[in-house]
Amino acid sequence: MPLWISVYSNSLIKLGLDWNFSLEQMRLTLKQISSTFLILIFLLIHLACPDPPDDLTESNPYKQEHIEWPSLADSPWPTFRHDYQGTGRFEGVGPASNNYEILYEADAGYNYGSVSVGNYNNVLFSADCKLICIDVEGNLIWESDMCEHLSGNYAESYLAPIITSDSTVIIASWDQYLYCFNENTGEKLWEFKIGHKVDYTPLIGLDGSIYFSSDSGTCALYNDGTLKWHFDDVIIPLAFSPDGNQIYGRRGIESSIIAMDLNGNVVWENELFRTPYFIVDNDGNIYGSNPLSKKLISLDENGNINWNISIIDISTESEIIGIEYVSPILDVYGRINYIMSDSQSKSHLVRINVNGEIEQDIKLNIREISTSLVSDNNGSTYIYSFFGGDPKDKVIAIDKDGEILMEVINGDYGYYGSPAFTKEGYLIFLPNWYEMPLKVRIYK
Numbered sequence: 001m002p003l004w005i006s007v008y009s010n011s012l013i014k015l016g017l018d019w020n021f022s023l024e025q026m027r028l029t030l031k032q033i034s035s036t037f038l039i040l041i042f043l044l045i046h047l048a049c050p051d052p053p054d055d056l057t058e059s060n061p062y063k064q065e066h067i068e069w070p071s072l073a074d075s076p077w078p079t080f081r082h083d084y085q086g087t088g089r090f091e092g093v094g095p096a097s098n099n100y101e102i103l104y105e106a107d108a109g110y111n112y113g114s115v116s117v118g119n120y121n122n123v124l125f126s127a128d129c130k131l132i133c134i135d136v137e138g139n140l141i142w143e144s145d146m147c148e149h150l151s152g153n154y155a156e157s158y159l160a161p162i163i164t165s166d167s168t169v170i171i172a173s174w175d176q177y178l179y180c181f182n183e184n185t186g187e188k189l190w191e192f193k194i195g196h197k198v199d200y201t202p203l204i205g206l207d208g209s210i211y212f213s214s215d216s217g218t219c220a221l222y223n224d225g226t227l228k229w230h231f232d233d234v235i236i237p238l239a240f241s242p243d244g245n246q247i248y249g250r251r252g253i254e255s256s257i258i259a260m261d262l263n264g265n266v267v268w269e270n271e272l273f274r275t276p277y278f279i280v281d282n283d284g285n286i287y288g289s290n291p292l293s294k295k296l297i298s299l300d301e302n303g304n305i306n307w308n309i310s311i312i313d314i315s316t317e318s319e320i321i322g323i324e325y326v327s328p329i330l331d332v333y334g335r336i337n338y339i340m341s342d343s344q345s346k347s348h349l350v351r352i353n354v355n356g357e358i359e360q361d362i363k364l365n366i367r368e369i370s371t372s373l374v375s376d377n378n379g380s381t382y383i384y385s386f387f388g389g390d391p392k393d394k395v396i397a398i399d400k401d402g403e404i405l406m407e408v409i410n411g412d413y414g415y416y417g418s419p420a421f422t423k424e425g426y427l428i429f430l431p432n433w434y435e436m437p438l439k440v441r442i443y444k
Contacts (some may be wrong), residue, residue, distance in 0.1 A: 005052045021265075034184060047175045057208070062334025062354050064282055065090055071208045071223075075161040077117040077420035080160035080201040081372060084240040087278035088329035090421040094376035095443045096397065096406050103138040103428065103442040106130070111430040111438050114160035114372070114417035118183050119167055121423050125430055126157040127248075127438045131171060131181060136422050142186030146173040149193075158343035159201040160418060166223070170210065170368050178212070180225055192223035205262060206244040209249070213236040213249070218264060231264055236298060238277040239286075241301060248278050257286070259303060268303035277327040279336060281354055287336045297337065298356060305355035311340060313352060316361045318342040327372040327418070331379045333400060335359055339369050339383070349381060349398055360402045367392045372418035376425070380405050386432050388413040408443070415441075 002016045022400030067085055081088045109127025116124050122141060124133050129147035136142055139418055146157070161226045162170040167183040178192040195216045202212035208223035212245045220228040233382045235249040235258055246267060257267055257273040272295070284301035298306040324338040335351040342348060347369050351360040368386040375381045378399030385393040388410035395415070398406035413435040418427050427443040 008096045031425070044109050052191055054088050056364045062335055064330055064332055064334050067069075067282065068204065068241040069244075071165055071169070071203075071204045071206055073119045073165055075117050075119050075163055075422045076121070077115075077442070078163040079116060079204075080114050080162075081174070081277075082374070085242065085330075086205055086239045086278055086327070087280075088327065088372060088418070089331060090374065090425075092376060092421065092423065092425045094374075094380060094382060094397065094421060094425050096380075097444060098406055098408050100395075100408060100411075100429075100441050100443045102135050102439050103136075104140070104440040106132065106133075106438040106440075108436070109415055109438045110433040110436055111428070113157045113428050115420045115440075116161045116163055117168070117420045117422055117428070120183075121166075122183075123420070123422070123428055123440070124161040124163065124169060125440070126159075126161070126171065126173075131161065131169065131179075131186070133169075133183075133186060136424070136426060136442070138440075144179075144181050144188060146171070146179060146185040147175060148191075149175045149177055153368055158199055162202065162204060164204065164208070164223075170202065170204070172202065172212065176214075178202070178210070178221070191222060192225045192227075194219070200236050200238065203240060205240070209262070213237065218249075220262075222310065224264060229264055231313075235260065235264075235266075239280050241280060242284050243281060244302070248275075249279070251318065255298070256401060257288070257303070270299060270303045270305075272305070272308070273297050273299060276325055279328060279330045281330060281334070284293075285354060287330070287354070289323045289328075289338070291325070294323060296336075296352060297321070298354070309358075310350070310358060314340070314361055316342065316348065316363075318344050318346065318363075320348065320350070320361075324369060326369055329373045329375050329381065330354075330429055331375045331400075332377055332380065333379045335379075337375065337381050339373070339375055349383065351402075364396065364398075364401045365392060366394050366396055369412065371416055374419055374421070374427075376421070380419055382419070382427065384415045384419070384429065385410060386414045386416060388432075406443075413439075 061262045093392045097156045104282045106127040113126050131144045167180045172178045174197045180189045196214035202375045202429045210221040217232040218235045219230045237249045239248045256271040259268045274290045279287040294311045296309040314320045322341045324339040328338045334354045339347045347364045349362040384395040395408045399405045413431045417434040429441045
């Protein structure tokens, strides 16, 4: 029998047996019963209200989670900007130390591309005619030729390697071919002649189909490198809807957003939305900007406007005047991180939640930010400059509250493209194209 029932029963028995007890005894007995009930109520409330979760994002209504994509490698960073919703978000925790080291030095080569991390936590990138695979200790695993169809020996790539769940590596080269290599050995498995160079990293659908564009049009390939379809209209595929049924792309650098189905048919178009890159959230909403009209815009999956914010509405001590051509990110707290500039030519990190509410405006003591942002599972944003050799040429990390987590002077050269996280939370950078030979740097 529970304690409170026992106490209550005994009290009633006492009342029944002793009709001559004093008023003082009655007062004490009733006090005991009342105290017991108060204890019971406290216990019930405590059991109904568990302790708050350790992960503060659990209570956030805008929390974002990783969207599974079975055709991509289950690796820390399998493609450009991490995933095909363009979030730029690592599922682990990134570095906070104020140092870095040179992980690997290529024999030659300039960097025009980005780095990816494979199924086995290996680091992959291109340099001149080579696709290079190293481990996180800087040991060379293999190199593969990307110059077979050139009379010279120069075939850079703007793009990031794509690592698939089948342990293949897909990359487009300036020699106007799309290549597929074995991730373990570097052996070439197939090639596809495009006819023009590809300027943006291709997308891979849930079924493994490959989508890309060049000046010759828009293509889809089966995962064995054979043609699925082609049409002459040039639409650059940039992101997928969470269900994989719609491809979001654009015509040219500042063209309107277009939604296509998997056969290349245009489903809808929105002319207000003219952004270099798209972000798609867990609910299928799309985020970007119109740098020409200086607007931040969100659309639903049907192309209808959720919200439309003028940058003049962003309150700051110095007027925000422009949206930088830096690919934004969507952090775990459901905040789109944009880089903007003010009237004093200073850069700002502006965080706006998926509901269109401005949460933070952080002035940055850093210059020449022209490359991709990335973030980790703590909501920290990593930002880096293109140039090096000046105290304002830095890699910095801003934590979820807007405070500086790390701040490192780049050194002789800055960075280009998108960095990538390894499974340990190391951050791998490639240098800008002025550095020759190319050196890969790692932050731990």
